[in-house]
Amino acid sequence: MTSLGDRILGLGLLVLAVAYGWAAQQWPEPFGGAEAVGPDTFPTILAVVLVAGSLYLMIKPDPDARWPLGKSALELVVSLVVLVVYALLLEPLGFVIATTLAVGTLSWRMGAAPQRAFLTGLVSAVVVFVLFNYGLSLSLPAGLLEVN
């Protein structure tokens, strides 16, 4: 068992804490003179706490979790790409098409048969679209399917 994970996290947090604390010292003094508590007081305290916490992590790290490798890692990346692309295409393609593609791809990658996966995507997309646009009168983008 190694404990590299916590050490790297600790290092990352240390950098973050120092940058966060340093940034707080750069703000101009607020108009009307310095008070006992300025905008920088609280962030400075937080930075100090986080420095202490990150040092502790690096000195006494917990054993590593099992990180996904190979195929699992690839699947994770694929899912993330799907989510980002979904957000990207939601407005241009419209809710129904984008959702069918996103939900379909996700459930297919999670192990469903492709046909059933995309059918689930289509059905859920249409149900939610109808429910939101007509039942709750909240507009979701219609995109390509827009009827004028």
Place this chain on the structure above:
Amino acid sequence: METLGFLMEGFAVALTPYNLMFALFGAFVGTLIGCLPGLGPANGVAILIPLAFTLGLPPETAMILLTSVYAGAMYGGRISSILLNIPGDEPAMMTCLDGYPMAQKGRAADALAVSAIASFTGGLIGTIGLIMLAPVLARFALTFGPAEYFALFLLAFATLGGITGKNPMKTVIAATLGIMVATVGIDISTGTQRYTFGVLELYEGIDFILAIVGLFAISELLFFVESRLGKGRKSVQIGKLTLTPKELISTVPTQLRGGVLGFIAGVLPGAGASLGSFISYTLEKQILGRKARFGEGDIRGVVAPEAGNNGASSGALVPMLTLGVPGSGTTAVLLAMLISLNITPGPLMFTQNADIVWGVIAALLVGNVLLLLLNIPLVGFFVRLLSIPPMYLLPIVTMVAFVGIYSISHSTFDLYFMVAFGVAGYLLRKLEIPLVPIILGMLLGPEMEKNLGHALVLSDGDWSVLWSSPLSITLWGIAALGLALPYLVGPLLRRRMNAAMKESPVSD
């Protein structure tokens, strides 16, 4: 007597047809959320917040909806514990011990029915406790000054990891990260821009709702993708109901004890519903001794933890409503809803927003009755839904999360932000940094800074004001204990909990 009057007014709010409809809907959805593995109560309530928002629900209705979901999730958790031997949510873990063996013996229907009744008793006891304790605590909390509040917030963070928490230092780190997120944006008291990097979307700060949904929902999806549990597991047949009234009556003492213990565990900081069900199970085991066959499908082994966790869930609302300091993930999410409704949680809520507080409390009572009525006849329906494999369910849940966040602001910028929080949530969970303190940090951070500011202005910059009153010293002391105890008794308690899990011969 005064309390009773308020409660009646609460019923007047909760029993309007409009609110009743939402309570019923919430109870139903909550049961569903509780019973589906991979959709915990905190996660489920979080996804519903944006929906409650965009529907433009009045504040009391929105809160009634979400508290019904919260109560429902505690009922639902038992279904998958009994039928699949997988707890639907964490507090339902102890229900597996005797619930699943009962199901294997062909008594699944009995286990489901008796656990629904036990949940009802537990919930009822917890709510009565809440009604009696909350006004008293709220009145006491009126004596708190800014210094006491500051110490109280620290106490909340220090005890959040729970006595059974693994590494208190990671709780501290998580809370700090959450508060740091909360400092982004324009400082309220001075107008200084903090950590905005000139990005317009950051001026108003980071919306904690999208952070919560991202941290919970998206990271859950990623976890399922990684573990490839998409296909789900086989369920046990339910069979016929053979529960006799006599058998039911024999469990009444267990129900009462479980509910009371659970409530106490729920109110105390750092205990929570999981410990509530654990304590009531082990205590019951000791009281009954050799007369009972715990772990082999004893009916009281199902009753005790269920009464316990439902009592605890009502108990956990006490600190949330009276002090504005939640003690668990789901109550933290409920607090998020309150803050976004522009209601300042804390003792003043009992006078300024009495209709909401008492409406919610009355709705809990009504909700419990609704849940009992829903759960006994409709259990077959929930079981059928349980067989929907996560590979269809989780993508749909994710989509609903997207829709919810999108419908608040109609901006895709928020969606990217949510995905980013999801990735962060996944990485942090992998590194065993708990997510709940992060969320609590985001919620309480601004209040904490405000109280620190007030305290120091009042004392003219003298920092010792923070620990000058006996009350604040006590709070600091408990906070210190909260961080130290996991090191001292944590390993012992954890070992016992694990041992209890292993004793059950069928657990896998």
